[in-house]
Amino acid sequence: MPERKTAIVTGASRGIGHAVAQRFRSLGWRVITLSRHPLPTLCPWSTQENTHVELDLSDLDQIGRTVDALRPLLGGSRLHALVNNAGISPKGQMGERVNSLTTDLKVWQSMYNTNFYAPLILTRGFAQELSNAGGAVVNLCSIAGYRVHPFAGAAYATSKAALAALTREMAADMASMGVRVNAIAPGEIDTAILSPGTDRIVQNDIPMRRLGKVDEVADLIEFLCSEKSSYITGAEIAIDGGQRV
Numbered sequence: 545m546p547e548r549k550t551a552i553v554t555g556a557s558r559g560i561g562h563a564v565a566q567r568f569r570s571l572g573w574r575v576i577t578l579s580r581h582p583l584p585t586l587c588p589w590s591t592q593e594n595t596h597v598e599l600d601l602s603d604l605d606q607i608g609r610t611v612d613a614l615r616p617l618l619g620g621s622r623l624h625a626l627v628n629n630a631g632i633s634p635k636g637q638m639g640e641r642v643n644s645l646t647t648d649l650k651v652w653q654s655m656y657n658t659n660f661y662a663p664l665i666l667t668r669g670f671a672q673e674l675s676n677a678g679g680a681v682v683n684l685c686s687i688a689g690y691r692v693h694p695f696a697g698a699a700y701a702t703s704k705a706a707l708a709a710l711t712r713e714m715a716a717d718m719a720s721m722g723v724r725v726n727a728i729a730p731g732e733i734d735t736a737i738l739s740p741g742t743d744r745i746v747q748n749d750i751p752m753r754r755l756g757k758v759d760e761v762a763d764l765i766e767f768l769c770s771e772k773s774s775y776i777t778g779a780e781i782a783i784d785g786g787q788r789v
């Protein structure tokens with residue numbers, strides 16, 4: 545019988561991560577997920593045992609426990625894909641951008657824990673399992689990582705820029721192990737992370753004049769985790785309806 549492929553997707557309880565987990569499952573993969581909360585009960589796989597771990601990636605101690613918590617769920621199998629998707633974007637009380645001068649240092653630290661240290665620790669923690677499968681890592685960066693954004697805060701933006709740099713470094717370090725490491729940089733995708741006022745960005749800054757859909761992001765992540773992208777590593781691919789131009 546052909547081997548069932550396995551993916552770990554962080555932050556799969558809603559939004560992009562949920563769509564990605566659904567996509568892998570529709571392809572017959574086993575999908576192991578991690579978020580702070582349980583999966584929503586409406587989720588078709590929420591009742592499946594031993595595929596979900598609840599941990600808070602903004603807490604460095606808990607990040608340190610992720611690999612040990614997830615490894616038993618893998619059950620010794622190879623790891624074909626790791627999608628470092630979990631993320632949060634802190635905003636001001638009115639949904640406004642929180643800037644570099646006033647953001648509390650605790651917020652900077654929790655942003656870097658979630659957006660930078662968690663991908664680092666998970667990727668190197670599962671390096672061997674990924675290598676055994678010739679697997680792929682996809683990191684969720686952001687348009688805010690290379691351009692000041694009206695709503696995304698400074699701590700969020702710089703942590704995503706650091707994650708883009710980490711993607712390149714790890715692509716170089718893991719190529720000889722047969723592991724590809726790429727990033728995607730979404731613009732405005734229709735999820736709960738968006739701020740009120742995003743409609744102005746859509747009208748003024750996005751040439752395609754619409755939000756992206758989570759399934760369109762899942763298409764790109766599926767591609768980056770497939771043989772069709774076998775010569776792509778260390779890339780950061782924008783998915784933003786042209787917002788970047």
Ligand SMILES: NC(=O)c1ccc[n+]([C@@H]2O[C@H](COP(=O)([O-])OP(=O)(O)OC[C@H]3O[C@@H](n4cnc5c(N)ncnc54)[C@H](OP(=O)(O)O)[C@@H]3O)[C@@H](O)[C@H]2O)c1
Binds near residue numbers: 556632686730
């Ligand atoms: N949507 C966009 O327009 C956009 C644009 C650029 C980049 N991105 C990036 O894409 C990724 C997914 O975003 P999304 O739009 O799908 O967001 P979302 O709908 O808010 O979902 C975020 C997911 O991350 C999990 N999560 C958040 N903080 C966590 C923590 N500390 N520990 C563990 N899990 C955590 C959440 O689950 P729990 O609440 O249960 O923990 C949830 O499953 C993020 O990295 C985001 O920065 C999104």
